[in-house]
Amino acid sequence: MAEQLSVFVDNRPGRLNAITGILRDSQINIRAMTIADHRDYGVAKLLVNDPHLAQRVLMEQGFAAALKPVLAIVITDQPGGLHELLEILAARQINVLDAYGFVVAPGQRAVWCMEVDDPVEATRLLSTHGLHLLADGELYTKYY
Amino acid sequence: MSVPVWNPAIEFMEREALERVQFANLRQTVAWALKTPFYRRRLAEVGLTHPEDLSSLRELRNLPYTTKDDLRAAYPDGLLAVEVEQAVRLHTSSGTTGMPTVIYHTRRDLDCWTELMARCIVAAGATARDVFQNMTNYGMFTGGLGLHYGAERVGMLVIPASSGNTSRQIQLMRNFQTTVVHATPSYLLHLHTALVGEGVTVDQLKLRKAFIGAEPHSEETRRKIETLFGIQAYNSYGLSEMNGPGVAFECVHQTGLHLWEDAFILEIIDPQTLQPLPEGQTGEIVMTTLQRQATPLLRYRTRDLSHLVSGHCPCGRSHRRLARLKGRSDDMLIVNGVNVFPSQIEDVLMKTPEVGTNYLIQLEKRGSLDRLVIKTEIYAKLFTGDPRTLDDLRERISEALRSVILVKPTVELHEPGSLPVSEGKAKRVVDLRPAF
Ligand SMILES: [Zn+2]
Numbered sequence: 193m194a195e196q197l198s199v200f201v202d203n204r205p206g207r208l209n210a211i212t213g214i215l216r217d218s219q220i221n222i223r224a225m226t227i228a229d230h231r232d233y234g235v236a237k238l239l240v241n242d243p244h245l246a247q248r249v250l251m252e253q254g255f256a257a258a259l260k261p262v263l264a265i266v267i268t269d270q271p272g273g274l275h276e277l278l279e280i281l282a283a284r285q286i287n288v289l290d291a292y293g294f295v296v297a298p299g300q301r302a303v304w305c306m307e308v309d310d311p312v313e314a315t316r317l318l319s320t321h322g323l324h325l326l327a328d329g330e331l332y333t334k335y336y
Numbered sequence: 337m338s339v340p341v342w343n344p345a346i347e348f349m350e351r352e353a354l355e356r357v358q359f360a361n362l363r364q365t366v367a368w369a370l371k372t373p374f375y376r377r378r379l380a381e382v383g384l385t386h387p388e389d390l391s392s393l394r395e396l397r398n399l400p401y402t403t404k405d406d407l408r409a410a411y412p413d414g415l416l417a418v419e420v421e422q423a424v425r426l427h428t429s430s431g432t433t434g435m436p437t438v439i440y441h442t443r444r445d446l447d448c449w450t451e452l453m454a455r456c457i458v459a460a461g462a463t464a465r466d467v468f469q470n471m472t473n474y475g476m477f478t479g480g481l482g483l484h485y486g487a488e489r490v491g492m493l494v495i496p497a498s499s500g501n502t503s504r505q506i507q508l509m510r511n512f513q514t515t516v517v518h519a520t521p522s523y524l525l526h527l528h529t530a531l532v533g534e535g536v537t538v539d540q541l542k543l544r545k546a547f548i549g550a551e552p553h554s555e556e557t558r559r560k561i562e563t564l565f566g567i568q569a570y571n572s573y574g575l576s577e578m579n580g581p582g583v584a585f586e587c588v589h590q591t592g593l594h595l596w597e598d599a600f601i602l603e604i605i606d607p608q609t610l611q612p613l614p615e616g617q618t619g620e621i622v623m624t625t626l627q628r629q630a631t632p633l634l635r636y637r638t639r640d641l642s643h644l645v646s647g648h649c650p651c652g653r654s655h656r657r658l659a660r661l662k663g664r665s666d667d668m669l670i671v672n673g674v675n676v677f678p679s680q681i682e683d684v685l686m687k688t689p690e691v692g693t694n695y696l697i698q699l700e701k702r703g704s705l706d707r708l709v710i711k712t713e714i715y716a717k718l719f720t721g722d723p724r725t726l727d728d729l730r731e732r733i734s735e736a737l738r739s740v741i742l743v744k745p746t747v748e749l750h751e752p753g754s755l756p757v758s759e760g761k762a763k764r765v766v767d768l769r770p771a772f
Pocket residue numbers: 587588589594649650651652653
């Protein structure tokens with residue numbers, strides 16, 4: 193399973209680019225990033241090519257950063273691509289807690305990342321439906 | 337097992353009898369006070385010119401307060417109630433402002449103080465068989481001489497080591513098998529580090545008890561000292577205006593500090609309204625000396641904050657107990673008319689492992705209402721990455737604070753290291769309310 197990096201960040205100017213600056217200095221590439229606003233703070237969620245290194249360098253600079261497994265699923269970048277996936281989960285009463293997506297090859301492939309309430313069952317279910325769940329390394333190969 | 341006690345007749349005296357002693361001593365104290373120019377004038381203002389004008393203990397409440405500023409203004413002898421030749425010692429305190437105050441003692445005053453100290457020492461379970469190393473300053477600082485005299489009276493073998501020179505302290509402790517020490521909590525923590533540095537383990541010492549005081553400290557610090565040394569540590573309360581140490585002390589049960597009520601009358605007041613507070617509420621400690629002839633003080637505002645511990649101590653002493661000090665009344669904040677002490681906020685935050693030690697208390701005005709904002713830092717190692725956990729944490733801290741300070745604050749979480757560091761006298765309160 194892919195690992196997502198969560199970083200606690202103050203909700204004020206100059207904090208997000210402090211994170212991206214630290215990652216750049218360690219030659220870490222960001223595949224996707226989303227940020228949720230919680231009034232005084234936010235939690236930035238990142239997919240990066242080396243999540244363990246990213247966590248270490250951010251913690252060394254005083255940031256609170258945690259790693260968490262996340263489902264990263266290849267879907268088709270076509271109408272109904274995402275719907276198909278969500279139908280499968282809904283049919284089994286699996287709840288999506290947080291999600292975001294990014295396009296890999298326009299018109300062909302996109303990646304859908306999500307946290308669900310039952311990741312084990314979701315993984316099993318999606319695999320049996322022939323969907324491709326990406327591992328860490330795969331996120332950065334160009335073959336999917 | 338019997339309770340160790342120095343003066344059972346006084347220490348277990350029924351409340352009613354104790355209050356009779358207090359009243360008799362209060363009249364005596366007023367008689368002494370009327371010998372000073374300061375109190376003659378001050379008491380005349382409320383119509384008190386003879387000790388007999390006071391007909392009950394309750395009437396103490398009609399007397400004016402005495403403040404530190406009064407003591408400064410009376411320096412050097414405006415509060416001296418005896419002839420100089422009757423006084424045998426004085427202690428001055430320069431304080432942080434540099435304006436000195438002075439307390440004089442007669443031979444009898446010193447004897448009373450020593451007696452109180454002996455009670456404290458025995459209440460904490462020390463005996464004549466103990467070897468006592470006194471690691472606080474001698475001289476003007478009252479802690480050194482106060483404990484020294486008390487320990488001698490109990491019959492302990494006293495080592496007047498005074499403060500500092502840690503290697504020598506360790507050497508003395510080993511050579512004479514010291515069993516009890518008196519020191520500030522921070523010095524004991526330093527001493528432990530030095531022991532480790534010199535390769536001495538606590539098993540090589542005979543230490544069994546420590547009396548700690550002279551600086552504010554938390555229950556966590558006390559427990560830490562107890563664990564590091566494998567001993568019992570007892571909290572003490574005193575202030576130079578009330579002799580020094582020996583005002584209130586923990587007994588072996590460590591359930592609050594017994595205040596010697598035959599020697600002091602205790603009141604707890606609201607520092608804003610100056611009205612007495614119901615028993616158990618936190619406020620400023622006000623004390624009246626009952627046994628000091630040379631410098632009697634009536635209703636002295638200590639600026640220290642605490643509350644009375646309710647119920648009876650298992651030791652059976654009738655003298656009521658003060659809780660650990662909660663800070664200074666000068667630090668008090670008023671939020672929508674409610675008194676809030678920063679130390680209460682700190683207590684709650686320190687008990688929350690998910691937040692760090694740095695915090696900031698911010699007061700804002702929102703319309704006509706005050707808004708209390710508590711800024712804390714999250715503790716990086718306990719960050720899970722789940723924002724819902726953080727929202728819950730914010731709500732949990734806010735609710736815990738509300739139950740203690742009766743005001744529901746807005747709690748903010750911030751990045752580790754983003755708030756002013758807790759070392760030294762960091763400014764932790766920011767008041768952004770416009771002044772009227
Ligand atoms: Zn007791």
